[in-house]
Amino acid sequence: MDNNRKTLLIDLDGVLNIYEENFQKNYIPKLKSGAYQFLEYLAQEYNIKIFTTRNKILTVKWLIENHIDCFICDVTNIKDLAxxxxxxxxxxxxxxxxxxxxxxxxxxxxxxL
Ligand SMILES: [Mg+2]
Incomplete structure (x- = not known):
């Protein structure tokens, strides 16, 4: 986390994955096409935190499995300052x-839509 950078709080379900309203507590849907590049681009300039009500360990595991953990500073269910x-x-x-x-x-x- 770089204190000189602005922070973005990015939702997980429906933004970074292909979630479409069939919530399963123990399964996080697949990474959405373009999400990797989206995070890669933003991480050059911003601190990125994932904002989700999901279990933090499950979420971190999903970030690692999808090779996007390197772009993320934290996972939180709190509306941190951003x-x-x-x-x-x-x-x-x-x-x-x-x-x-x-x-x-x-x-x-x-x-x-
Ligand atoms: Mg969502």
Whole structure:
């Protein structure tokens, strides 16, 4: 972890893997195509933490098996201080509550468009 770098908190399921809403506690789906290059690119400039509710040991094992552990500083289930949060299930608050309600009501994850 480089304290001079900004930190990105990146969600696991649906962002780095091919998860599509069939959660299995003891199985993490396959790495998503392009995820390796995505992390490799970002790791040159940012500290990257994985933000997941999954078991930390299972997650670290998955990172190692997919050879992406070298890009990751930490795995956490806590919303640590970060420059940005990258998640497949979030709404970016634009300061307008009405817009946000509309975005909540109309939300669909990228894999359900
Ligand atoms: Mg997710």
């Amino acid at each position: 420059y940005l949060y990258i998640d497949d299930r979030c709404i970016c608050f634009n300061g307008n509550y009405k817009d946000t309600i509309n975005n909540i009501k109309n939300f669909k994850p990228h894999w359900d």
